[in-house]
Amino acid sequence: MSSEVKRDPDGQLPYISGHDLESVSNKIAAVTLRPMREMPKFWYAGLFIGVLLLQLLFYAIYKLIVTGTYIWGLNIPVGWGFAIINFVWWIGIGHAGTLISAILFLFKQDWRTSISRFAEAMTLFAVVCAGLFPLLHVGRPWLVYWLFPYPNTMGMWPQFRSPLLWDVFAVSTYATVSILFWFTGLVPDLATMRARATDVWAKKIYHGMSLGWTGSARHWHRYEIAYLLLAGLSTPLVLSVHSIVSLDFAVSLEPGWHTTIFPPYFVAGAIFAGFAMVLTFMIPVRHIFGMKDLLTERHLNNMCKVMLFSGLIVAYGYMMELFFGWYSGSVFERFMVLNRLLGPYDYTYWLLILCNVLVPQALWSYKVRTNPIAVFIICQFISVGMWLERFVIVIISLHRDFLDSSWAMYAGTRWDWAMYVGTMGLFLTLVFLFIRTLPFIAIFEMRELIHKDEHHDDEHHDDEH
Amino acid sequence: MEDILEAQTYGVVAEFAHPNEVLAAAHKAREAGYTVMDAYSPVPVHGLDEALGRKRSILAWLVFAGGLTGTLTGFGMQYWMAHINYPWNVGGRPTISWPAFIPVTFELTILFAALTCVFGMFALNGLPRPHHPIFNTPNFDRSAIDHYFLCIEAKDPQFDEEKVTAFLKECGPEAVNTITDA
Incomplete structure (x- = not known):
């Protein structure tokens, strides 16, 4: 019985096989605890590129602060350019992490365990990248606390009826709760790292970070309640964050923005983009660090299904936007639709349809879903497509709206691109440092998965006796 | 000694x-x-x-109380700032335009509940405790x-x-x- 591969009741291969509690703990901890010279070249290359691009970000920020936002391609009517596109793009990418760690947890999707830690870390890093854009877009980032309600000499308060103010609360709450969730999940793993570390200082640091976690039954009891509650709190939170981001657009009267479909369509787009980004990193990482037994083809398959589904919702959103434009009977809405399809930026719209609607249809095939290279390529299309989607929404609506005497064209300058590429550098740097310093798969949750399996077997044996 | x-x-x-x-x-x-x-x-x-x-731990009740505090803080803050302390006529809208106050109220509810949840869990567990x-x-x-x-x-x-x-x-x-x- 023990020699043949155990299958789940539905006949599928298990998510994790050939591991016991000790081997899984050692395997994941080893990535972090091995000497620096044993880190794969891939890791060095990734970190190098990240740090290089990070310098570009620093320079772009420096340039922006000493000269002002006019170095960006902004004009009137296009007062929202790359900064908003990139903000929405990054924050959307972050949503996959919370979806995987919270929503799939509530739905008891055990396969989430292998990817949750990595996706949660990506959430944090994506929120950091996203946050930079509104911070710098205000022009004088040292006055950014003006966004918050604080007692001031003018005796004034922020405008609580503005979606931009809601955004401040939504994004800052999201960042805080994501950090809390991530850290809470890390604590028992940090205790494992303490146990595995041989270096005295590494042991001390991991011990301190684990807050002296002992694994007491009483602590586990409260821990499990806390984790469940956090998942329950994060679920409505993540849905609210991208809904509120979409309200930045939908609450205005701008043609192409003023639609009720925006909140669900933005949330679906966020999941779509986020899963693409998780897979973009997961596919090389599982290969380089030899994690194919923990991040299996079945994980790819499941994630691709989520991507396909959210992609279809997004495609439905595109269709509805065209329909609303026509059905509204408003001359401005109709013009906006025509301008999207045939105007000066028509190529962005058709590229968007190619990247987000046509290419992902390949995911209907099981062979494509379980082929890492194919999935990786599709994910790149989706990432580009989701950026184009925000370009289409922001730029095409703004550049030609009600008053044709104020129409203008818009293009990002080299500093716009430097900022955007620079945040990718920041993201890469943070991801590769994270892989090196903290366990990128949730060790204790993997142990729990094995523990459940073993426990199930024990009951079976008891029947036999 | x-x-x-x-x-x-x-x-x-x-x-x-x-x-x-x-x-x-x-x-x-x-x-x-x-x-x-x-x-x-x-x-x-x-x-x-x-x-x-x-x-069973009382943690869930603490989190509920935390969330409720967040709700009251969020709504109360906006009510006081926009209606009492600095009433400001924006396009003739009522100063207590409560539906517009819901997003911030909601976010603060989640924020307070989550903070209570994590810090409450560690406090009840007596962590951090290095030795x-x-x-x-x-x-x-x-x-x-x-x-x-x-x-x-x-x-x-x-x-x-x-x-x-x-x-x-x-x-x-x-x-x-x-x-x-x-």
Whole structure:
């Protein structure tokens, strides 16, 4: 019985096989605890590129602060350019992490365990990248606390009826709760790292970070309640964050923005983009660090299904936007639709349809879903497509709206691109440092998965006796 | 002074290789009348907490209270700022345009509840606590990997080092050790 591969009741291969509690703990901890010279070249290359691009970000920020936002391609009517596109793009990418760690947890999707830690870390890093854009877009980032309600000499308060103010609360709450969730999940793993570390200082640091976690039954009891509650709190939170981001657009009267479909369509787009980004990193990482037994083809398959589904919702959103434009009977809405399809930026719209609607249809095939290279390529299309989607929404609506005497064209300058590429550098740097310093798969949750399996077997044996 | 400096016995710890063994041992210890004890495991073992005779944590209620505080703070803040302290006519809208206040109220509800949840959990668990006598147990590192430990503490009214050691040895452990709190 023990020699043949155990299958789940539905006949599928298990998510994790050939591991016991000790081997899984050692395997994941080893990535972090091995000497620096044993880190794969891939890791060095990734970190190098990240740090290089990070310098570009620093320079772009420096340039922006000493000269002002006019170095960006902004004009009137296009007062929202790359900064908003990139903000929405990054924050959307972050949503996959919370979806995987919270929503799939509530739905008891055990396969989430292998990817949750990595996706949660990506959430944090994506929120950091996203946050930079509104911070710098205000022009004088040292006055950014003006966004918050604080007692001031003018005796004034922020405008609580503005979606931009809601955004401040939504994004800052999201960042805080994501950090809390991530850290809470890390604590028992940090205790494992303490146990595995041989270096005295590494042991001390991991011990301190684990807050002296002992694994007491009483602590586990409260821990499990806390984790469940956090998942329950994060679920409505993540849905609210991208809904509120979409309200930045939908609450205005701008043609192409003023639609009720925006909140669900933005949330679906966020999941779509986020899963693409998780897979973009997961596919090389599982290969380089030899994690194919923990991040299996079945994980790819499941994630691709989520991507396909959210992609279809997004495609439905595109269709509805065209329909609303026509059905509204408003001359401005109709013009906006025509301008999207045939105007000066028509190529962005058709590229968007190619990247987000046509290419992902390949995911209907099981062979494509379980082929890492194919999935990786599709994910790149989706990432580009989701950026184009925000370009289409922001730029095409703004550049030609009600008053044709104020129409203008818009293009990002080299500093716009430097900022955007620079945040990718920041993201890469943070991801590769994270892989090196903290366990990128949730060790204790993997142990729990094995523990459940073993426990199930024990009951079976008891029947036999 | 001397007895403060001198190491006191903290308890007797048994090490098990299997979750069912520690669970059985905890049940047996409770039947034998021991009350002050704790178990340490690499994964949450369901039923262990009940076996040790503990009640359900009040954490969920604290989180509810935290969330409610957030709701009231969020709405109250906007009500006071936009209606009482600085009423401001924006396009003839009422100063208490409450539907527009819901997003911020909602976000603060989640924020306060989540902060209560995490800090409440750590506070109730008495963490951070860098030094705990249980770390003196030989091989305790494996409690974070694959072994399960049951400690009957010296504070237990029935505690007698020899009797407890003999009792735990009957439960089929890998090892039994007496540990001190220094």
